[in-house]
Amino acid sequence: MLGLEKKDIRILLIVAVLTLFAPFILNPFPAGSGMAQFNAGYPDLMQRFVIFGIFAIGFNILFGLTGYLSFGHAAFLGIGSYSAVWMFKLLSMNVLPAIALAVITSGLFALLIGYISLRRSGIYFSILTLAFAQMTYALAYSVLTPITGGETGLQLALDDPRVLDGASAGSNIPVPGIFGLEMRSNAQLEMGDWVFNMSAGYYFSGIIMLLAFYLSIRIFRSPFGMMLRAIKSNQQRLNYTGLNARPYTLAAFVISGMYAGLAGGLMAAMDPLAGAERMFWTASGEVVLMTILGGVGTLIGPVLGAGLIKYMENILSKINSDILHTWFAFLPDGLEDFVVSMVYPFIGKGWHLTLGLMFMAVVIFLPGGLVEAGQRIARIFKRKKTDDTSKKSTSTEPAE
């Protein structure tokens, strides 16, 4: 089905179900209860989950398959956002042309930057991409202000031409939508104490993410993906067999740049504002964190990593010391204060510390990220089962 193997179909179905039912899955606690702050089912955050998921899936096509570590991928995200907002300003508030332009322009930039950067590999490639991204950021912030809006960012205005939409009626700036359905429109479903938000913007980006995910599975399983893996494992041997690796790496770079542009375009479609800080190198670092944390080179890992980091950024960072005190209120007073003071540095405003520690732990102990952790746990359970059966049959397994 869909040109996929059975195993991949299962992964795709899992992701599809998770995406479609996310508004319910992410809202396990009734509104108004003490645990409601852990609900992640509000449109803004869910949109960020899937958009950064797309970004990380794209990054994984480059880093996971070819092993080229780009430290400047956020530049394409920013370029995508800028082009999408320009499309809103000039053509129409429909999101489709905006996203199309975002993908095309970021693809063109990726072609240019990739063509130059891929002449080097290893750390030099990382530094070249970093240098290009910082240049784009610096230029967007200063000289290119007429195009990018400089420090304030690029915003929509009432007197934008918007050729297809005609003269805007009323005194409000129109909002992005798709054929009349506004991206911010939201249906609330109340079931008892639970309130579920189903937003048009979320489902739109969610479906795009599913398409992007499907495409990435196809790339992973294609001969082209095989070639990229060959580059990662031994580029020299590939050269000796008479193959030039550069066109393949360039193609991977452009594809992952287009994914980043798609994510940037979607970000602009959800909130029509683009700023240069989206291109700063720490933003590029973030997508590296997501991919590694989830599991580099795996299909589902980047999506998990993106979800985890965005969840931490939005939920963990909101916990303050008062909330902690209510949690640990069952402890004796002195112990309560002690526990709170021990836990506090790692959450709330200090969530970056937890992120950094987690990231280091993953790089050191679990190079395969969360996916590898899951596989190891699954293997432990499986081994227990086989142990039970092997006791009866008295067969011995070779020691590992």
Add this chain to the structure above:
Amino acid sequence: MDAIILQILNGLDKGSAYALIALGLTLIFGTLGVVNFAHGALFMIGAFCAVTLSRILTWSHTIIDETKTDFLGNPLKVDVPYVYGLFGQSTGEAIIDWAVPLSILFSIPIMLFIGYAMERGLIKHFYKRPHADQILVTFGLAIVLQEIIKYFYGANPIPTPAPEVFTGSFDFGAMVGFEANQIIYPYWRLVYFGFAAVIIGAVFAFLQFTTFGMVVRAGMADRETVGLLGINIDKRFTIMFGIAAAVAGVAGVMYAPINSPNYHMGMDFLVLSFVVVVVGGMGSLPGAVLAGFLLGVLESFASMSAVIDLLPGINQIIIYLVAIIILLTRPRGLMGRKGVMED
């Protein structure tokens, strides 16, 4: 002419900082072959050593001064730093005033220890892993160090003044025979430049003229052979890691008066220092120093108004532009050895 001299001077202090950080990065890369993304964090920790020492020195207790009264007629409460009690009033004031230079002594053992602990505790396990893994784990470490500093010192920059003697500026132009008031230069930046020159000279002298340095240089050239001669090269390289951390630390200490320390200053410098290392040539110590000063001066030339009028925005991107051109035309950098990380 005087405008050119002014730009060269302006570039020197930033160039000194670049050169010092790049020197440490190159020491680590040249000896251990590790790409250390946490080096900027070490620079930042150095700057916070200065903050910490000046806080310790101004740590005070309140006494009631019976001879003076406040406006209500009550005896005046005065905060007296403990240093006054130890050394007397005038010496105590001088010590507090000189907190930043004193921090150098304070920071060196701390930085040596941090460098040593970092190498033994973390980096040691990454020699056999690919460069990408080294970059990633040190990047994670940089985030952690940064967040720890942020937790203890807050997110705002902390002003840390230089000693009173060195505040203010002087007329450099008049001293060397130009018109007065054309080249005004702050004292502390000159001090910083001189300090950087001394540190760089000391590191080179250490490597060139001591037996320890000789062994380290031999190890950089051929680690295995030195090991086969029965020398414990790993131990010496660990010490070099500590020294590299100390160089970054003192660079940070002395930079504190120029730029009030904040928790992300390390990251800001790190990216540029990497570019400097690459331009100078991976593993080449003189290259790192040369490229540091060169790029610092180039950056300040590019921010002259005449240049900006000609090429708007050039001051923002000049360093990256130079790096891209160097990497594409001469991948081993200005003074890199042939064959070291050339692909």
